[in-house]
Amino acid sequence: MMEVKSVAPKSLFKVGFFFYLAMMLVVGLVGLVFLVFNLATNYSSAALTGALGAIAVYVGMALFYALVAAVFLGVSGVLYNKIAKRFGGIKVETEEIK
DSSP states (O other), X not given: OEEEXXXXXXXXXXXXXXXXHHHHHHHHXXXXXXXXXXXXXXXXXHHHHHXXXXXXXXXXXXXXXXXHHHHHHHHHHHHHHHHHHHHOOEEEOOOOOO
């Protein structure tokens, strides 16, 4: 049995940022497909302007969401390290696969 005594908050921040950014971009691709279908059936300059605005807002929100999630993961890493130092870390059982 092994014990995780500490984690690197910077690493949690970095991985969390890119993980949540990737998740939001995948969700955004689904929304983009619906947006393109809407433009194909209802094309007008107003619809195109609205679509471009929606894309810009979505990209901004995806970056904001990824940043907020990464900050929370970084803070949780710092808190984990403080708690693990006092009470012990998470115990993990590993097994070598043959």
